[in-house]
Amino acid sequence: MPGSCLVSKLLHHVELSPDDRALIARLEEAERPHGRHEDICRPGDPVTDLYVVKEGWLYSYLEMPDGRRQIVRIHHPGDIVGLPEIAYPEAVTGLRSVGPGLLCPFPRTALDEIFVRSPRLTALLLTLALREHAMLADLLRANSRLSARERMAYLICELTARLRVTNPDLGDTLPLPLSQTEIADHLGLTNVYVSKTITAMVRDDLLVRTETGLRLLDEPRLRSLAAYTDRHTRISTDWFPARTCLAAE
Amino acid sequence: MPGSCLVSKLLHHVELSPDDRALIARLEEAERPHGRHEDICRPGDPVTDLYVVKEGWLYSYLEMPDGRRQIVRIHHPGDIVGLPEIAYPEAVTGLRSVGPGLLCPFPRTALDEIFVRSPRLTALLLTLALREHAMLADLLRANSRLSARERMAYLICELTARLRVTNPDLGDTLPLPLSQTEIADHLGLTNVYVSKTITAMVRDDLLVRTETGLRLLDEPRLRSLAAYTDRHTRISTDWFPARTCLAAE
DNA sequence: CGTATATTTGAACGAATTCAATTATAGTGG
DNA sequence: CCACTATAATTGAATTCGTTCAAATATACG
Numbered sequence: 001m002p003g004s005c006l007v008s009k010l011l012h013h014v015e016l017s018p019d020d021r022a023l024i025a026r027l028e029e030a031e032r033p034h035g036r037h038e039d040i041c042r043p044g045d046p047v048t049d050l051y052v053v054k055e056g057w058l059y060s061y062l063e064m065p066d067g068r069r070q071i072v073r074i075h076h077p078g079d080i081v082g083l084p085e086i087a088y089p090e091a092v093t094g095l096r097s098v099g100p101g102l103l104c105p106f107p108r109t110a111l112d113e114i115f116v117r118s119p120r121l122t123a124l125l126l127t128l129a130l131r132e133h134a135m136l137a138d139l140l141r142a143n144s145r146l147s148a149r150e151r152m153a154y155l156i157c158e159l160t161a162r163l164r165v166t167n168p169d170l171g172d173t174l175p176l177p178l179s180q181t182e183i184a185d186h187l188g189l190t191n192v193y194v195s196k197t198i199t200a201m202v203r204d205d206l207l208v209r210t211e212t213g214l215r216l217l218d219e220p221r222l223r224s225l226a227a228y229t230d231r232h233t234r235i236s237t238d239w240f241p242a243r244t245c246l247a248a249e
Numbered sequence: 250m251p252g253s254c255l256v257s258k259l260l261h262h263v264e265l266s267p268d269d270r271a272l273i274a275r276l277e278e279a280e281r282p283h284g285r286h287e288d289i290c291r292p293g294d295p296v297t298d299l300y301v302v303k304e305g306w307l308y309s310y311l312e313m314p315d316g317r318r319q320i321v322r323i324h325h326p327g328d329i330v331g332l333p334e335i336a337y338p339e340a341v342t343g344l345r346s347v348g349p350g351l352l353c354p355f356p357r358t359a360l361d362e363i364f365v366r367s368p369r370l371t372a373l374l375l376t377l378a379l380r381e382h383a384m385l386a387d388l389l390r391a392n393s394r395l396s397a398r399e400r401m402a403y404l405i406c407e408l409t410a411r412l413r414v415t416n417p418d419l420g421d422t423l424p425l426p427l428s429q430t431e432i433a434d435h436l437g438l439t440n441v442y443v444s445k446t447i448t449a450m451v452r453d454d455l456l457v458r459t460e461t462g463l464r465l466l467d468e469p470r471l472r473s474l475a476a477y478t479d480r481h482t483r484i485s486t487d488w489f490p491a492r493t494c495l496a497a498e
Numbered sequence: 499c500g501t502a503t504a505t506t507t508g509a510a511c512g513a514a515t516t517c518a519a520t521t522a523t524a525g526t527g528g
Numbered sequence: 529c530c531a532c533t534a535t536a537a538t539t540g541a542a543t544t545c546g547t548t549c550a551a552a553t554a555t556a557c558g
Contacts, residue, residue: 064476070393070394084382086488087377088484116490122364126375128336130335133333133378133385136386137333140321141311144319188392234338239335239361240361
């Protein structure tokens with residue numbers, strides 16, 4: 001089998017025992033294909049499953065009664081989707097696909113199993129959740145305090161850093177399958193102004209457009225525009241419990 | 250002793266065994282007073298401790314090199330502060346006090362203990378972290394997609410809902426020790442416009458000012474202005490592991 | 499009581515929105 | 529495979545919500 005994106009992403013952070021790997025493997029047992037622009041789950045739906053993304057991009061979003069929308073997080077292959085939801089009986093955010101792809105649904109109870117059997121894996125899951133929290137705080141800062149150009153630079157830096165975790169030889173080419181309306185709903189702008197902002201950045205030799213995305217001409221300047229901090233490297237795993245917990249069966 | 254705010258807040262969500270209570274009690278062993286406008290920790294500092302808030306308000310913030318600031322979360326008595334930080338070796342956010350108060354610092358390793366000894370408590374901590382995540386997503390939506398008045402309504406609803414968890418007889422009176430600059434840095438506005446917005450809301454009979462805060466004249470309208478969802482009631486604890494984990498000593 | 503810190507108010511400005519029309523792109527069926 | 533239609537992106541003009549700047553007033557602290 002072709003090693004899972006999830007396991008390779010996790011191994012990027014911490015070593016895993018065969019037992020732990022077996023626990024993780026169970027999260028990817030089922031498979032479910034989806035088309036483009038498909039609603040996997042709407043805000044307020046009862047939450048039954050979580051997902052591992054196997055192929056394609058998706059996003060989690062909140063919406064207002066009048067149609068205003070906020071895309072809270074963009075998901076890539078290897079991501080676990082829905083962890084923040086399990087604190088509530090109903091989905092906080094909706095989940096929608098960008099293009100066609102493949103999801104691995106697994107039940108909430110699979111986490112229970114992990115909690116009782118492996119404190120180490122539990123610590124890793126918690127850490128992933130906390131890292132997402134930090135990244136959400138960064139996005140909040142961006143959308144609250146940065147100009148449109150700075151926000152766009154932020155998004156570019158963030159996506160590039162994230163994709164490089166599993167694809168280190170990405171270079172300066174960023175695939176960007178999101179529509180400008182989706183980018184706008186993520187960055188708290190309008191589709192019209194996203195278009196104008198990208199055009200202006202191209203004019204100023206920060207970017208060029210490619211078939212499928214963007215090429216970054218001046219990454220240091222983009223990073224400094226957004227005052228970007230990479231939250232994907234250097235996570236702290238040294239405090240993880242080493243012992244394995246023996247559950248009372 | 251006067252029952253701790255933390256324990257009473259946790260019991261609001263889930264029952265705890267004596268063992269679990271003992272584990273929690275250790276988080277409040279030390280005490281450290283602080284003054285007003287005091288920096289407990291600055292962004293980028295090495296993280297050693299977490300805190301339980303015993304008295305006073307504080308906030309976590311991010312800042313830009315040029316001084317722009319984003320207040321990410323406001324902390325009240327009974328809150329655990331710093332959980333999102335432990336994923337990284339250095340502090341993501343700074344921590345600053347609003348007025349004078351009392352903090353209980355405890356080392357990261359106290360969590361390790363909890364992870365190995367009590368899956369149930371671990372699940373509770375994870376759930377609290379995930380709830381904070383959901384609330385951060387709400388703030389992101391507010392700051393990205395709401396008008397100044399709607400954001401102000403959001404903040405009022407959110408603070409009211411949070412304070413009512415430990416103080417159900419709050420009524421329509423919201424204590425608000427934050428300066429307008431702090432409110433602005435939380436909502437992604439300027440201090441000037443916060444002032445103008447509050448004045449306009451008072452004119453429109455949504456609020457009146459009191460000595461120490463605000464009185465809400467039309468809570469339903471405030472909630473509908475912000476399309477507010479209360480994330481403090483009804484968290485999902487049914488999936489928590491019931492068994493206690495017996496650690497290999 | 500005096501000084502530093504907050505808040506208020508007004509006027510001018512500007513970044514992003516809204517509205518509307520045009521061009522380009524991507525899916526779909528003949 | 530091309531034409532047709534729906535969706536997405538671009539462009540420009542008018543507008544607006546919130547900012548910036550500056551001065552006056554109020555409040556809090558030592």
